[in-house]
Amino acid sequence: MTTIQTTPFEGQKPGTSGLRKKTKVFMQKHFLENFIQSTFDAIGGVDGKILVLGGDGRYFGKEAAQIILKMAAANGAAKVFVGQGAWLSTPAASHLIRTLETDGGIILSASHNPGGPEEDFGVKYNAANGGPAPEKITDAIFERTKNITSYLKLDVPDVDLGHIGTQTLGEMVVEVLDPVAAYADMMEGIFDFTALKALFAKGFRMRMDSMCAITGPYAVEIFENRLGAPKGTVVHEVPLEDFGGMHPDPNPTWAHELMAEMMGENAPDFGAASDGDGDRNMILGAGTYVSPSDSLAVIAANAKLVPAYAEGLKGVARSMPTSAAVDRVAEALGLACFETPTGWKFFGNLMDAGRVSLCGEESFGTGSDHVREKDGLWAVLMWLNIIAARGQSVGEIVADHFKRFGRNYYSRHDYEALPKELAEGMLDDLRAKLSDLPGKEYQGLVVGNADEFAYTDPVDQSVSQHQGFRILFAGGSRVVLRLSGTGTEGATLRVYLERYVAGPEGLAQDPQEALAPIIKATEEIVGIAATTGKQQPDVIT
CATH class of the missing domain: 3.30.310.50 (Alpha-D-phosphohexomutase, C-terminal domain)
Known part of the structure; x- marks a missing residue:
């Protein structure tokens, strides 16, 4: 173990989803280490604790994972679960934190921001509930960054993250996991995969654009391997360190290839896109764009059609800037409806307290209490399950919704x-x-x-x-x-x-x-x- 002297960097204040800076800023000597040590200190240390680690595969992610592992070991962590190749989508990381009952996790992502040596990188800490750290923790991290003087790190060779299995780093256990399997199993337990297989067997056509980002392997496993969608249903399916030069933000501006296909002749029945770390989504039908706010409202109105929500929703929540479309659904169904600030962490308390089971933000984020993050592929599967149950197109479902709720x-x-x-x-x-x-x-x-x-x-x-x-x-x-x-x-x-x-x-x-x-x-x-x-x-x- 080595104690390394350092001095504070300005501007290490976490935002709504961790600390985001240009990649080269994170690559500065001591910069990442200062923030990680400050995070460990702010949560009372990691001695004897178990963590989850992974990210969206962007540039510098593998190197950052090695640094964090060596620091966790030096700070006395008992074990770290890591996605193979340092890969984990944000919702998959949240799921592992919860199901493995760890003390929290570190996610390496700048979400929908571009990646590469000249682009963006990010780090955020998720708490034991699987959700983004609340403000009291992010405030404590920031205060610690202002006066940090040293950090701890093991001076040892890198860990092999390419192969699944268990190894040691000093006295800490490192377990490399399949980043996809547990998440895909969870989705199979939430949705009616039998009905979805039948939907694709009838010739239902879908296009999923993973934007050269982390959801590619997840989408291929779920839609093509488990549900039987034709090979090629998922495009841009290979995660790349620079996202292939794409801006991995699933909106009409940046997912323009998908937009053109879905608004063109002979469009597929259904289209969707996800972002860099897999927590956002865009929903389309043939000739139909569904805004995130409307998507949240439609999901709320039809949630009972999905097996996991057949008994009804506990309540709904939206960020303040998100449209009030879901409020009208909640009023009609007699559901509690909460308006929160922007940032998924504000939904965590409501979900942990059993007050809500569906949440959404206008920035293409939708999710439920199955994890404590928004979840892009979950939203896509919600729509597919609703389509299969109603036997209608996306356009017909949206038109019916507007007639009922305005x-x-x-x-x-x-x-x-x-x-x-x-x-x-x-x-x-x-x-x-x-x-x-x-x-x-x-x-x-x-x-x-x-x-x-x-x-x-x-x-x-x-x-x-x-x-x-x-x-x-x-x-x-x-x-x-x-x-x-x-x-x-x-x-x-x-x-x-x-x-x-x-x-x-x-x-x-x-x-x-x-x-x-x-x-x-x-x-x-x-x-x-x-x-x-x-x-x-x-x-x-």
Whole structure:
């Protein structure tokens, strides 16, 4: 064991999903080690503890895994379970933490961010419940990074992560696991695989785009090997360190190949995509795009068709920026519905307390209490199970949903790589005028209320302040603004736009056209184009 002297690095504050930086920042001498030692210290040390370790296969992941293993051993950890090749999707890691009853885990991923030597890397700690560390832990990690003076590490050769089996590192046991098998088994226990096999046997056509990221091996095993979908159903199925130059974010902008296929002639019946670490999803039908907020609502309305949820949902939860479409389902079904800040960790307490069994975020994240992370392939299988049970197409299911519950037209506009001071100054100006907005009219819309969202956790009563700005218009329309915590360069302003139409008319408009008055009203109130010089968002989803 070696004690290595070090000095603090600035900016090692974990965001909503751990610490994300450019890969070369993490590759600096001592940088990763400082953060890992700070994490170990913040959780009371790892002496005698058991951990899970793995990641999405991006560049520097294997090297980072070796460093973490040697540090865990030096800090007295009893055992670490590692995915073969240092691979584990984020939901698979959460599942292993829970089922192996470990003390937590470290996931090496920057989620949907690009990978490679010039791109992004990330590290996050998940607690013993399998979910992202709560704020009290991430705050403690950050405080420790400010005054760290040394870290512990074994000076030994690397561990063989290429072969399944058990080996030792000092006195610590390292068990290399198949990264796919346990997760695929879990999915088989949740869904009606017999009905899904019959669906594919009848000629149902699906396209799954894994975007050269971690879900490729999982998707091939589940859809092609276990469910009998034709070979080639999963495309971009081989995980690559740079994701093949792709931006592994499953939205219409970055999954453009899938979008073109699903909106073109002779489109498959169903399309889906997942992201870098496997926790996000995009759902499509032939000629039909399903927004993440609508997908959450449709799943909630049809969950009883899936074996694991046949007795009904305990409750539902959504992040504050996510549209209120699921709220309308919850009201109709008599379910509790919670509105939380952005970040999956806020759902963990609700699930652990048995208050909810379905959660979702507008940023293409959906999941349930089977794990404590959002889960891309789980969402895809939910849709397939619903399709098999209803005998309808994606388009027919969505149209029926809108007729029953009305439609929440919804879109997110991202303004990326803004100077941080400029973005924060613009929101400071908005904060100063919030109290003056109610009663004023913009583009024919009257402001009913305006605030800065704060959340009191109903389970532990912890309070999270400054979680985004809400401008609520009369009639159910609204705009939400917040700075993203997942970028690595500058600041990303996310603007969430929503308009409710009860129907029966007006349910088939183009979302951007339906939202045009709200877009214009937002510019009047906030002055995004006037302040940033950007006349259009960088990404629209």
